[in-house]
Amino acid sequence: MSTTSTQLAEARQLLAEPAGYIYNIMRFSLHDGPGIRTTVFFKGCPLRCWWCHNPESQEPKPQLVYFADRCLQCGDCIPICPNGAVRWVNGAISMDGACRSCGTCVDFCAAGARELMGRWMTVAETLAEVEKDSVFYDESGGGVTFSGGEPLLQPEFLGALLDACRARGIHTVVDTSGLAPRDVLLRLATRTDLFYYDVKLVDSEKHRHYIGAPNEIILENLEALAHAGAAVVVRFPVIPGVNDGEADVAALGALLARLGLLQLHLLPYHKIGIEKYRRLNLPYQMNGVQPPSRERLAQIAAQLEAQGLSVRIGGA
Numbered sequence: 001m002s003t004t005s006t007q008l009a010e011a012r013q014l015l016a017e018p019a020g021y022i023y024n025i026m027r028f029s030l031h032d033g034p035g036i037r038t039t040v041f042f043k044g045c046p047l048r049c050w051w052c053h054n055p056e057s058q059e060p061k062p063q064l065v066y067f068a069d070r071c072l073q074c075g076d077c078i079p080i081c082p083n084g085a086v087r088w089v090n091g092a093i094s095m096d097g098a099c100r101s102c103g104t105c106v107d108f109c110a111a112g113a114r115e116l117m118g119r120w121m122t123v124a125e126t127l128a129e130v131e132k133d134s135v136f137y138d139e140s141g142g143g144v145t146f147s148g149g150e151p152l153l154q155p156e157f158l159g160a161l162l163d164a165c166r167a168r169g170i171h172t173v174v175d176t177s178g179l180a181p182r183d184v185l186l187r188l189a190t191r192t193d194l195f196y197y198d199v200k201l202v203d204s205e206k207h208r209h210y211i212g213a214p215n216e217i218i219l220e221n222l223e224a225l226a227h228a229g230a231a232v233v234v235r236f237p238v239i240p241g242v243n244d245g246e247a248d249v250a251a252l253g254a255l256l257a258r259l260g261l262l263q264l265h266l267l268p269y270h271k272i273g274i275e276k277y278r279r280l281n282l283p284y285q286m287n288g289v290q291p292p293s294r295e296r297l298a299q300i301a302a303q304l305e306a307q308g309l310s311v312r313i314g315g316a
Contacts, residue, residue, distance in 0.1 A: 019122040020157030023056055023149070025129050028136065031315035033173035033194065035142025038133045040126060042148040042158070043118045046179050048212035049200065050285040051239050053273030057149035062118035064101045065279045070113040077105040077114070095281060123160045130170065143171030143193070152180035155188065162191040175235075178218040185221050189230045196265075196315075197222055198235050201243050202251035210242055219255070226259040233263045235315065238292050238300060240269060249300050253307030266301060266313045268292050 021043035029039045044060030045052075056063060073093055077086045085099035103116040130144050137143050144165055151158045151174055158174070165172045174188065175196040189195070199222065200215075201207040207215040225232050234256055238244050256264060269291050277284040292300075301311040 017122045017124065018157045018160035019120060019125075020154040021060065021062070021118050022121045022126060023118045025126075027133055029145065032145040032147060032175065033143065033196065034171065035140035036133070036136040037142045037145050037173070038130050039145045039147050040130065040161075042146065042151040042154055044153045045149045045177070046153065046213065047150070047177055049237075050210050050242070051237065051269055051289075053270065053276075054149070055273065055276050055280055055282055056117045059118075060153060062101050062103070062116045063280060064095075064099055064103070064106070065115045065117045065276075066095055066281070067113045067115070067279060070111050072111045072113070074110075076108055076110070080108050081105055123157070123164055126161060127164050127168075130165070131168070134168075134170070137170060141171070143173065145173040145175055145196070147175035147196075150177055150179065152176055152184060152188070155180075155184045159188055159191060162188065166191065178221045179213060180217075180221065182217075182221055182224055186224060186228060189225060189228055192230070194231045194233065195225060196235050197225070197232050198237070199252060199255075200237055200239075201248065202255055203248065206243070206248075210239075222261070223259055226261055232261050233265060234261055235265045235267055237267045238269060238297060239286075240289055240292050240296075244292060244296065244300065246303070249303050250307070253304045253309060257308045262309050264304060264309045264311050265315050266297060266311060267315060268297055268313070 022040060023043045024041040026039045026041070029037045032039045041054070041057060043057060045058045048058065052058065056065060071093055075088070075093065077093070078088070082102060082104055083098045083100050086093065086095050086105060088094070101116065106114045106116050146158055146161065162172050171193050173194045173196055174192045177198050178185070199218070200211055204214045204216060207213070236252060256262065269289065271291070274284055297313050301313060304311050
């Protein structure tokens with residue numbers, strides 16, 4: 001973050017208005033909840049899913065994104081980088097680990113090849129963007145979805161946004177991984193119309209391997225939401241070779257049937273986010289993995305429906 005941006009963020013904090021880091025606001029979304037929605041993406045996530053299609057969401061602070069296809073290779077960014085992170089390598093512009101995402105090079109790039117991903121926003125600023133689409137919410141039964149990253153990492157900011165939306169009659173969905181303190185989750189549950197809750201693996205060791213953390217807290221929080229009577233739709237990303245085996249699917253179905261959480265969305269793995277890893281100079285761990293076939297998705301849906309669940313392929 002540049003010095004000016006840091007000063008602005010600190011000034012806003014001094015004003016005591018709830019604020020947080022947002023990295024994108026997507027309008028006219030049809031897959032993040034009922035009706036037509038605006039999805040607000042929070043910055044920061046405690047998990048590191050191998051297949052994450054929003055790697056720019058993971059770090060809880062702004063990140064520099066480099067679009068090589070836009071770069072004019074003019075070299076103007078090299079001398080102005082205060083950390084010496086930008087240099088010529090084999091005749092091309094390259095950026096290394098010395099980058100601190102200060103944003104200095106963004107202001108000097110005439111081609112727009114560099115962007116700072118993540119913006120400090122107040123509740124008022126965020127709601128101003130959300131309310132631009134209010135006519136679509138009224139006509140479609142839609143609203144706003146808070147996603148990420150992990151919105152529960154910024155609970156005060158999220159809570160203030162939920163309260164502001166409720167005061168305006170805007171339907172809210174919180175899309176969460178469930179990895180958060182239980183008191184935070186249950187406190188926000190009374191202010192949220194609906195949860196979209198990701199369950200990626202029931203097996204904790206596999207969860208730790210592919211996602212970077214065990215899942216006991218996630219599953220215990222899911223049970224707590226069920227006991228609290230919260231409205232929950234579970235979302236299951238179908239990742240070939242990771243969680244699409246019969247045993248993993250059966251374990252998921254048994255868990256949800258026991259908890260009485262019968263609404264399930266199957267989200268097939270896709271490769272849309274691969275290019276983002278290159279722009280962020282991050283490794284991608286799912287090279288060679290192909291999206292699941294329609295036939296396999298239908299088989300998984302049938303297996304879960306036989307366990308009493310109502311299954312939808314894709315989000316809504």
